[in-house]
Structures are given as structure tokens and as C-alpha cells.
Amino acid sequence: MAVTATFGQPLLLSTKKTWKQDHGTATSSIGPRRIVPSNSSSSTLAHGNFLASSSILSLAKKTLKQDHGTARSSIGARRIVPSNSSSSSLASGDFLASSSILSLAKKTWKQDHGTARSSIGARRIVPSSSSPSSLADGDLLARSSILSSSSSPSVAFSSPPKRSRKTVFLFYCEETRALAERVAAESDAIELRSMNWRTFDDGFPNLFIPNAQGIRGQHVAFLASFSSPRVIFEQLSVIYALPRLFISSFTVVLPFFPTGTSERMEEEGDIATAFTLARILSNIPISRGGPTSLVIYDIHALRERFYFGDNVLPFFESGIPLLKNRLQQLPDSDNISIAFPDDGAWKRFNSQLQHFPTIVCTKVREGDRRIVRLKEGDPRGRHVVIVDDLVQSGGTLIECQKVLAAHGAKKVSAYVTHGIFPNKSWERFKHDDGVGPSEGLDFFWITDSCPLTVKEVKNRRPFEVLSLAGSVAAALQI
Template identity: 25%
Template sequence: MQIGEMKILMGSANVPLAKAVCEFVGTEPTHVTLKRFPDKEVFVKIDENIRGKDVFIIQPTCPPANDNLMELLIMIDAARRASANRINAVVPFYGYARQDRKDQPRVPITAKLVANLLVTAGANRVLTMDLHAPQIQGFFDIPVDHLYASTVFFDYLKKFKDENLIVISPDVGGIKMAAAYASMLGTDFGFVAKKRMDATQVEATSVVGDVEGKSVLIVDDLTESAGTLQAAAKILKERGAAKVRAAVSHAVLNSKGYERMQEGFLDELISTNSTPVDCRGLPITILSIAPLLGEAMLRINNHQSVTSLFRIKGF
């Protein structure tokens, strides 16, 4: 299949990212009419011929998650009914990923439900980044290309290697990610033990790792209310950390998250543009994943391997 047969459709969830991907790929986005009826139903019309084309629909399911998910499903259905050859759902941020297991009675596994909806709508392939739980790939009966933000972060983070750096996971579940970043940066790693009080309140109880006088890099896949980051940063500074930064793949900050960021518990929050982020004059650095997504899309379009995209430059 030739690159000329690629068609990129933009959802409304993150238009700047979609346009940046199109610019990297070197093509114009396919024109799509997207509107809401008075009762808020979504209407989609693809205004160009996509019959037999390799279609990529860029739409993270970030807040408002339900609206953006429904829009994605309708766009996939429209592409299927327009006889697209292959429909690739490009979902940089996969909403509902935290509901990935039945950890109490009578609850759903919504991450699996969303996977079923995407497949039923007509998606042939999913391209995503830093799922909350990598095993979510197994919820799909279609190919999933799972990219990592670490490849984007590395060039920015390596300048801190001389600051007596240590990588810290803000909870026990993120130790594997922290170990990967520590290996990448050639530093030690540790973790913070925490106790969740409710959906927005977290209490850090202890630190494993020597952080006194060091520059700490907290790594996590996402932050919303910033409760975990705040609790971790507080105990790390109490234990003598000189600086505390956080590298988070998806900054889905809500009003509580921005409120906490204004308290200045972090020296810097580093994230990507997988979801729209309003920095609001806060110490937030946003790195673009457009080249990473664009390169992956080109390789998928040409039936090439995406494995090399997982490798860090110089490693």
C-alpha cells in the first residue's frame, strides 16, 4: 500500500495534535463535517472519497470522555460504511483504562467494554500510547500498537542526569516503569508507598530509596487530580529531596489538579500533548508526540515494523 492512499480524519478532542501529525506526515487532513444536534447527538459526514483507503482517525478519549468516545465510534462507523479498506483508531489517550479489572463485587470491566465497542464499530487496528495497564492490549481481538512516551521524554530528561538524579514511582504499581526510566537515564530508582483515602485524596506513608539531597524524577502514566503527585512530592521533600519533577505521559488535569499545581509542590510537571493541556502559567512543560504518532502511522500504512520506535536514541 502506498502512502498516497492514507487518509487522516480528525476528531474534535485534540485538533492541534491531529494537525501536527498531518504536518509531520505531509498530508492535509480529510475534511469531515462534525456537529451536534440540539439534543447533543453527534453527526458525522466524511466529505471526501475514502473508498479503499487506509484511514486513520485521531481521537483521544479524554474529558469529556463519553462525548469523545461516542464521536470516535461514529467516525469509525462512517468510515466503515464509506468502504474504507482499513480503519485505524489512533487513540493517544485511552479513556476508561483504569477500570481494567473486577476488584470488587458487581463492578464492570469498562476498559474491555470500550475495546469491544471499538471493534464492533469497525476498527481494524488501534494505535495508542502508555496504557494504564499494558495488558489492556489483550482486551482487543484486533492488532494494537502500543507506543511509549519514554522515547519522547528521553531527549528532554537526559539534561538532568548530572543533577544527582533518582527516579521514583509514586506507588508500588509503577515500579516497573520507574525501573525502565532509571535504566534509560543510568540512575537509581525507588518508590513511594501510598494509601488512597478516596478518588481524589492520597496519603503517602513511606519512601523506599535514598532521596536526600537528590533531584527526584517521579514517573507515572497519568495524572488527573494530582493527588498522588502531591502526596509523593510532599513526603519526598520531607525526606530531603532537593528538587522534585514529574514526567507523566497524560496530563488530564481537572480543576482540583490545577488547584494543587498552584500550591507549587512540583518544581516541574513534564507531559505530552496526548490530551489538550492548558499550562495556565504553571511550571508545566509539554512535549509533542506528533512525530512519534506520525512515524508509526506511516509505518502501519506501509506494512512496516514499528518495533524500532520503542528504542531510545543512543541505546
């Protein structure tokens, strides 16, 4: 077999000259494997020739010399090991290579040949942990830190090593227990930690963190649910206490930021409670790793993201990717249109759903009533999905549903990230089991950002819960 390095003729001569200086001969002592220029005709290439860019070989040679004081490497034992390996771990003939060189080689190979791999017959570069029975004659063994493993019997050059996942201790309140368990199931790097949630006789919280010393120096997160003013105080007490336990970093996951959803700052005297809650969260004590990260999904008023101070790092996520994934699974996925019940919903979500045909509704006032009308788009014959960030009483969604059905929609479904449904208003939504799109929905998708709602609508059509667990698990690794 031959090792073929791709480079120009002057560098080829220079390489042969250097080899002769180092080994007393201008030919390589590694059998039939040769180094030939990249412009060699296919008829002159032997089976197993290795192709590499001249810039790669030149840089590799330079790096080897910098690392080890020599530009040569005997390729006898046929192993590729990191260039910073200790001398005691090296076998005779080991080939020393810098990871930056191999990464660059992979990039250059792809530019030259349209692929990041090169089949060289029986000579493969395989993980050093491979069993002897799986190795073929001439295989080169490579450590995983240098070369990424490949399922194909071909040479695979390394990419930069992936960042190791951090272990996160996830605390939760009773409302978010189910979601926390799903988050932990998404990643073995997330460990659940429970607390004692009790009350004194006077009704005030009696809270305790078991084994508080065990989380020192660890990454810690808290999964909150501010479903009512009654539970906010006890959870804030925990949120303020955890960073003071000498933890490495702290993240608060608050899927639904509840205040301000119905507030209208229209005249002097109106109080913005959303700003108040944002100020409270902005003053969470700083942990050893710095300010607290605050993960929120589809905050209702976009201006509210600017309410937070500099002592907290808001991280705004969206549930829309869950909806898009679910829509792709539908049998009529090629017949989906997205409807927005008002201009506010269009401004918020249009950029994430712009590859779907779009329908926009609008609210107009007629006397003392506000009614929904079709502003633009054509729902005829389509499966129309109404998209908004949250639902309370559901009146606007129902009016939008009727308008779409009246304009010829074949099916109507709905999605909101936050299903609040006070006073069991979810009971207003019926399943379309033959009653038609004006009276029933095909699907009503919500996320599990409001745990109390999830318990009420579970296994009730048309409702279907799309879990935020995977998204939360990913956010905790940032």
C-alpha cells in the same frame, strides 16, 4: 590508477584466465587499474587500487552470468547501472551489477577493512545526478538505486533501498485538531482531512465526510479523543463508517484510553467499563487491508491490553521516550533520579528508565488514611523526577513530592503521560520559584494526549507539554 580486487591466488589466476578468454589478453584494457590479491604488500599497490573480497567477485561474476548470459563486462563508459536495465538504456562499456552483490560487497568490505568505504584517489563513485562541474577525472557514475550517496569522496556500496512512505489521510475531531496539525507537520506523507461535526435539534450527531469517494483505496487514520462519554458516540460513528468506504487500511489513534482508570473489580456486581469499550473498538468493521490498527499510549491497567478481540490490532506505545529526551536537555541531566509513587508505576516503567538511579515510594494505610512513604532509594541532593502514567486529583503525587523533599531531594519534578486533572485539580501544583521542593515543582511534564488539559495549563508553570506528534506520525507509517 588501478582497480584492486581482493581474493586468493587461485581465484586470481582463474580470473586472469577468464579475462584472456573473453578479451584475448590477460591484462585489463582499463588503463593502469589493476586486479591484485588481497595479501599484496603495500609497496606493490598503485594509487587507486580497488580492494574487494574474493567471495564478492566470484558471486558478482556468477550473478552477471545468470542475469545476462555472460560473465564479462567492459568497463569503458564507467557507469554502474542496475543489472536489470533495459538494453536500450545501456551505453558502451556500462558495468552491470546486482544490488544484492553491492550490498554484500559493502558488508564484506567493512569486515575486511573496518569501514564501508574505500578512498581510491580521484576515482569516486558518485550519484548519477551529480552536476558535471562537481565530477573529477575518473569518477564512476552510479544510480541512487544501486549506491547510496556519500558526502565523502569515497566509494560507497549500496544498502537495500528504503521502503517508500505511504500517504495517510488523517481525520480528526475538534478536540484533536491542534495535535493533528502537529502530526501532519511532522511528515509530508500525512494529509489532513476535515469533517462536518454538527448536531440535530434533538442533540444527536449530524455527521458528514466531504468527498468520501476521494479516500477510496487510500490509507486512512482517525485521531480520537474520548475525553467524556458525551463525545464517544459521535466519534465511534465516524470510526465505524470510515472502513466501509473501500479504504486500503485504517488506523485509529486513541492516545488516552480513558475507562478503567478508577475501577476496582473487587466484588460481584462491579462492571468493567474498560472491557466494554475494548469490545466496542474490537468490532470496528474490517477495511480492505484487514483489521484496524489501534494506537494507544501507556494504557493504565496492563491487563486491559488483553481485553481486545481478534478483529483489531492494538499497538501500545509509550510517552517515556519523550521524557528521556527532555531530561537529556536539562543542565543537571547527570544528577537525575527517577521516583515511582508506587510499585505499579515501577513495574510499568522501570525497564525503560533503568539507567537512572531509582527511588520507589509506597502507599501504606494508617487507620482510615493512606499515606506515602519512601520504600527504597536515596533522593539526597538529587533532582528527582516522579514518573507515573496519569494524574487525576494529584493527591498521591503531592504526598510523594513532600516525602522526597523531606529526605533531602534538591529539586522535584513530575511526569505523567496523561494529565486528566478533573475539576481543575492542576491548580494544586505550584512552581518552585524559591519556595522549595516540598511546596513547588521544578517541572511538571505532560503529553498532549488530553487536549482539554493542554488548553488549560498552556504557559502555566511548572507545566510543560511534550507533544506526541512525532511518535504518532511514525506509528502511522508502520
